[in-house]
Amino acid sequence: MEDGMSTGPRAKWWSRPTPGRTTRTAPDAVSAAGHGTAADGGPGEADPQPRPTVPEPLAVPLASSAAEPVPSTPSSPAPEQVPAPEQVPAPATAARPMTPLHEPDQYSTPPYGEPGPWAPAPPVQRPVPTPAHGTPVPPQYAGAGTNGAGIPTAPAPGFPPPGAPAPQPQAPSLFDTRPVPQPSPPAQWVQYDPWGAPRQPLTHPGPPLGADTGRRKTRRGALLVGAVLLALVAGGIGGGIGSYIERNGGLTRIELPQAGRGGGGRAPDSVAGIAASALPSVVTLHVSGATEGGTGTGFVLDKAGHILTNNHVVAPAGSSGRITVTFSGGETARGEIVGKDSGYDLAVVKVTGVSGLKPLPLGNSDNVQVGDPVVAIGAPFDLSNTVTSGIISAKDRPITAGGEKGDGSDISYVDALQTDAPINPGNSGGPLVDTDAHVIGINSAIRAADSGSSSEGGQSGSIGLGFAIPINQGKRVAEELINTGKATHPVIGVTLDMKYTGDGAKVGDKGADGKPAVTPGGPGAEAGIRPGDVITEVDGRRVHSGEELIVKIRAHRPGDRLGLTLSRGGKDLSISLTLGSAAGG
Numbered sequence: 001m002e003d004g005m006s007t008g009p010r011a012k013w014w015s016r017p018t019p020g021r022t023t024r025t026a027p028d029a030v031s032a033a034g035h036g037t038a039a040d041g042g043p044g045e046a047d048p049q050p051r052p053t054v055p056e057p058l059a060v061p062l063a064s065s066a067a068e069p070v071p072s073t074p075s076s077p078a079p080e081q082v083p084a085p086e087q088v089p090a091p092a093t094a095a096r097p098m099t100p101l102h103e104p105d106q107y108s109t110p111p112y113g114e115p116g117p118w119a120p121a122p123p124v125q126r127p128v129p130t131p132a133h134g135t136p137v138p139p140q141y142a143g144a145g146t147n148g149a150g151i152p153t154a155p156a157p158g159f160p161p162p163g164a165p166a167p168q169p170q171a172p173s174l175f176d177t178r179p180v181p182q183p184s185p186p187a188q189w190v191q192y193d194p195w196g197a198p199r200q201p202l203t204h205p206g207p208p209l210g211a212d213t214g215r216r217k218t219r220r221g222a223l224l225v226g227a228v229l230l231a232l233v234a235g236g237i238g239g240g241i242g243s244y245i246e247r248n249g250g251l252t253r254i255e256l257p258q259a260g261r262g263g264g265g266r267a268p269d270s271v272a273g274i275a276a277s278a279l280p281s282v283v284t285l286h287v288s289g290a291t292e293g294g295t296g297t298g299f300v301l302d303k304a305g306h307i308l309t310n311n312h313v314v315a316p317a318g319s320s321g322r323i324t325v326t327f328s329g330g331e332t333a334r335g336e337i338v339g340k341d342s343g344y345d346l347a348v349v350k351v352t353g354v355s356g357l358k359p360l361p362l363g364n365s366d367n368v369q370v371g372d373p374v375v376a377i378g379a380p381f382d383l384s385n386t387v388t389s390g391i392i393s394a395k396d397r398p399i400t401a402g403g404e405k406g407d408g409s410d411i412s413y414v415d416a417l418q419t420d421a422p423i424n425p426g427n428s429g430g431p432l433v434d435t436d437a438h439v440i441g442i443n444s445a446i447r448a449a450d451s452g453s454s455s456e457g458g459q460s461g462s463i464g465l466g467f468a469i470p471i472n473q474g475k476r477v478a479e480e481l482i483n484t485g486k487a488t489h490p491v492i493g494v495t496l497d498m499k500y501t502g503d504g505a506k507v508g509d510k511g512a513d514g515k516p517a518v519t520p521g522g523p524g525a526e527a528g529i530r531p532g533d534v535i536t537e538v539d540g541r542r543v544h545s546g547e548e549l550i551v552k553i554r555a556h557r558p559g560d561r562l563g564l565t566l567s568r569g570g571k572d573l574s575i576s577l578t579l580g581s582a583a584g585g
Contacts, residue, residue: 269435274375275387277437279328281360282430283307284379285335285349287314289321297378297430298325298349299360299439301478305351308478309429310444311340311412312402314347325351328385339481341584343489343554345401345412345444346474348481360431363438365470368392368417376421376443376466378430390421390464396541398551399467401445413547415555416467417441423466432468441468476557490558490579493522494529496546504534504567505549527577530568537565553579 266272281300285307287293296313300306307325314337317323323335333351340347372392380386397418402410419432423443432441447465480487495517500506507524508517509531517531518524529535536543538552539562556562558581566573 268437271375271387271389274433274435274437275377278360278375278377278431278433279385279387280358282328282377282385284326284382284384285309285313285429286324286326287317287321289316289318292316295379295382295426296428297426297443299429299431300357301348301482302359303357305354305357306338306478306482307335307349307351308442308474309347309349310442311342311345311347313429314340314349323349325349326384327354339485339487341477341481341487342402342410343412343584344469344473344477344487345414346442346469346477346481346487348478360433361436361438362471362475363434363436363440365417365440365472368395368434368440368470370395373435374419374421374440375433376419376423376427376430377433378423378427378443380422380424380426382426386427388422390419390466392417393420393465394418396555397467398548399445400547400551412444413551413554414444414467414469415473415551416444417470419466419468420464421466422462422464424462427466439471441471442474443468470555473555487584488558488581489584490553490556490560491523491582492527492529492553492562492577493519493524493580496549498546500534500546502534503544504536505543505546506534507531523577523580527564527575528573529564529566529575529577532568533573534567535564536567536572539563540565 266276268274268277278299283298283300285296285298287296294313294316296309298307298309298313301308314323317337323337325333325335327333331354333354335349335351338348338350370392374390374392376388376390378386395417397416399414399416401412401414417432417440419441421432423446427443430443431439432443434440443466445467446462447467449463477487495508495511495515497506497508507529511517511519518529535549538549541552543549543552553562556579558579560579561576562579563574563576566575
């Protein structure tokens with residue numbers, strides 16, 4: 001319900017024809033509020049004259065000059081003003097006050113507002129929804145020729161189109177009982193219901209909601225493709241940044257503190273100082289023969305190009321093999337065998353046409369003490385210029401190596417220096433040096449965990465039991481090989497029983513090939529040794545087997561004088577003899 005509007009029945013004409021009078025004039029004046037006053041013959045005053053019985057023409061409503069236009073909102077069109085009909089001249093009768101047919105309104109409020117009770121009620125105004133700010137309004141909805149849903153409409157009856165002349169109202173007949181037509185609201189207000197319409201063009205232009213159009217599909221596909229491309233670009237950028245951070249340790253460069261390059265050397269008696277002094281004199285030997293080959297180590301003895309190594313290193317070359325000598329700086333040269341001896345497991349190789357050789361100084365193995373630090377240099381498993389260090393673990397350790405031929409001619413007997421410096425296959429023939437970088441031994445054999453002592457030609461790894469030929473023995477043999485091509489062995493002129501299992505070395509009953517066990521005229525025969533005697537000591541050191549007796553004798557030179565202790569028939573005897581000489585092989 002709108003404010004100021006009556007809820008009762010539709011308004012009726014203010015004056016009706018009454019019997020007893022032939023003519024009636026309209027009120028002389030109407031107040032701005034639309035009610036008569038007491039001076040004008042308003043309500044509350046009795047009519048002194050009788051009313052005529054003859055009907056008079058129906059009074060025509062007058063246009064109030066004080067009528068105000070119906071207020072309108074910006075969103076709704078102002079109702080069209082109906083032209084006021086021309087006034088019908090009243091009959092020429094004497095003017096007399098008119099009496100209203102109803103009691104005056106004590107609140108002085110007209111039923112429907114201005115212009116008064118003689119004007120018809122304006123049509124009901126329904127508000128048009130105001131579009132949100134920024135919403136475009138299609139042109140077809142802006143004119144008066146469409147309803148709220150955009151459907152064209154014809155002009156409402158009773159309302160002329162814009163610009164047409166207003167129709168002249170016809171005065172109703174006095175006896176016309178047809179109902180007076182009431183102006184109907186514009187068609188758009190009848191057909192358009194903003195609360196029940198399926199679509200509202202002012203608030204949702206375009207196709208109906210929920211319609212699946214190709215344009216929406218295209219837009220949705222474009223959005224999907226754009227999202228995928230954006231994800232790929234973002235992933236690539238993120239991956240690149242992650243890779244850069246991983247490679248560089250972060251977005252900021254980190255530099256760790258480091259000591260400056262030192263220009264000083266090492267102490268001469270340190271491992272580094274010893275290695276720096278000895279390495280230029282150490283060589284690697286590659287030997288190839290008709291059926292086998294091998295790798296070993298050697299060291300330079302003099303500037304003439306003589307190199308000392310082990311016999312089992314050069315043995316594969318035979319008489320027609322090839323020996324290649326590689327120096328610590330990478331230079332290579334062809335090597336030739338000068339001499340070799342299997343009993344001492346030593347050999348000398350010579351290179352020619354090489355200058356700038358640096359001989360390695362020789363020490364004295366008799367001065368070595370157990371616990372002295374030593375350094376072993378060689379090419380284990382063909383890894384040249386390898387340096388290991390350790391100590392002297394023991395002295396005068398009797399070992400035997402070789403024996404592959406079966407006749408004992410290739411067995412070597414060594415009164416060796418034992419060391420825990422790691423020695424592996426390829427170290428054979430390399431130098432064992434002291435803290436002065438002087439050679440005190442030639443690395444020759446290792447103790448294997450599963451095969452006993454053996455030459456270093458086997459493939460067993462180091463277990464900390466390495467053996468080196470004392471350099472005093474090596475020096476003598478090397479000099480003989482360089483000078484004569486052969487080495488001599490010290491002998492006592494007896495044949496030993498190698499199957500004896502008792503303590504000591506027992507002289508056999510018979511010699512080889514039926515010869516006597518004690519060589520007639522030899523050192524042993526002259527000292528009084530007899531077959532069956534058991535030698536128990538050499539120069540006061542205990543002897544436990546025949547191999548150990550040979551090792552002790554070969555540790556000396558031919559012509560050296562030895563003191564022996566022997567057991568004969570349960571008695572101990574002490575004798576002295578001078579060592580003889582025998583050609584080695």
